[in-house]
Amino acid sequence: MITGYNTDIRHGNRVYHVQTEDKGLTNPKIETLIYVGGEILDSYRSSYEDLTAAPPISDGAIQGRMDEQHRAVIRDIKNGKYDQTPPDMLEQQAFNDRPLDQAILEFLQLEGDVDTLELVLDQPMKPTFGEPFRVQVRARLCQSQSPVADAEVSVKLVSSLKKANNLLTGRTASDGRFTGEIQLPPSQPGQCAVVVSCSCDQGFDEVKAVVVAV
Template identity: 65%
Template sequence: MITGYNTDVRHGNRIFHVQTEDKGVANPKIETLIYVGGEILDSYRGTYEDLLAEFPLQEGVIQARMDDQHKSVIRDIKNGKYDTTPNDPLLAERSVFNDKPLDQAILEYLQQEGDTDTLEMVLDEPMLPKFGELFQVRIRARLCVSQNPVPGADVTIRLISSLKKATTLTTGRTDAEGQFTTKVELPPSQPGHCALLIACASEFGNDEIRALITA
């Protein structure tokens, strides 16, 4: 099984998380999942069964096919494939509740124009959560241009899964230095794809970071 890809794509007023992974030669599929707000918006599955006749099987060829599929999905997002609300009522409801409020969309637009100092979260070290462990979360909230800390920002840590609804693990606020530190208990290994989603919100805007939970 080959290491997959995880990319956050900001488009319009939403952040799409694109995750692509190899299911292994026993199930020669390449699966790409698209998340918005911790819920699966869409999925795409390719195959490399045609490559199994080659021996020895070259991992580089599979990796290239994964890369192409991952980039293709990201290109679809940026080209506006998911700009309109889906016809499926359930997906439409998810879209409504996952869209950021108008004031946040305006802040992000102004940030892109270079006129507004908005909130961003920073990690001092990579997040590597593992199933069945007590995991320490340490983030800093600051303004992206001035780099000033953002005290009193609301922080929510959720467990998101491809097989069930997201659950909130803990909430809190950043301290006077814009820092937030806590520990969360992660569940034992379970089917599907799981990740930690850390969201931070203040009058200066919102930001989020997610990390896949591994065995």
Template identity: 70%
Template sequence: MITGYNTDVRHGNRVFHVQTEDKGLANPKIETLIYVGGEILDSYRGTYEDLMAEHPVPEGAIQARMDDQHKAVIRDIKNGKYDVTPADPSLAEQSVFNDRPLDQAILEYLQQEGDTDTLELVLDEPMVPKFGEPFQVRIRARLCVSQAPVAGAEVTVRLMSSLKKAGSLAAGRTDAEGAFSVQVDLPPSQPGHLALQVSCASEFGNDEVRALITA
């Protein structure tokens, strides 16, 4: 198990305590808890199951994911995500899971500090994938500051599972307008939690979006 992070973040008139820890190789998850006044306000759970295929598992890669996840949550706090907190805990968890992630956290932090124009993924409507049904993936890649489309960015659509390695569903590149669309077939309901992950990479950075697959 790798040493975690603890950070106090002052935003508005509140102090948020952000705690990130590795749950260990027997449970390859990274958990970030957000506290206010000693009570848990929200949580985020990432995974590094895809790294388990490597022997030994690279600790440096796990540490990098912890660092990215921790900084991404701090970024969300500073951006006002928790200025209004969902009353329903399940809605809060769903919101966290669908956030633009984690691989772009450091670049986004730099963007906030120095107006670095980095890639971001945009959804025209929320992703609501369902078990056993075809799903049309539609995303747009653009730059954060200038809003210019990013053409030719590599896009990968994967099926994420809490019980097994991620599987690839589709891949391609964004068009001249930064758009990408593909239909994927989703599996029937199965044990564990499944999510659809859309990742995008270009010379301007990386970004991804995720959505839980529901019945």
């Protein structure tokens, strides 16, 4: 399986998170998910079964198709494809709806002038329908790498067809770590993902992983 792409795109007053990943040779597809405010806004899938007809498959060939699909989705966003998306899906990302101090922190982070919050995974998240899922994340400051204690953590199950479900909340320990366990439902319609978000005075960050079937 090839390492995927994750890109945040600001267009107008919205921030879109674009995630592209290879599903692996046993399921030769490239999937791109578009998130806004923790909700899956749209998804794209393409097959590379044609490459499996002449093994061995070059990682570079798969990576090239991932890159092309990822860039195509980003172009769609910048060209305004999702400008008319219903506002209730965007309430968490609209610039004017966020506290001013949060907006300033995000701007300064881009400029490299402030030590802001980041959420770190010690290992990739692999949530599976119908199975328990252990959440293990660390909150730290992006420049100094100092742990962030007592930051608020929220775990949600988001879907392309249903409202997000809150699964778990809590706060980081003195070493910045948060650990918890949730039970994922046997199934749910649409494309689903687990979203772990974290917030504190130093900013906001989140990580996501698509939920797979057994």
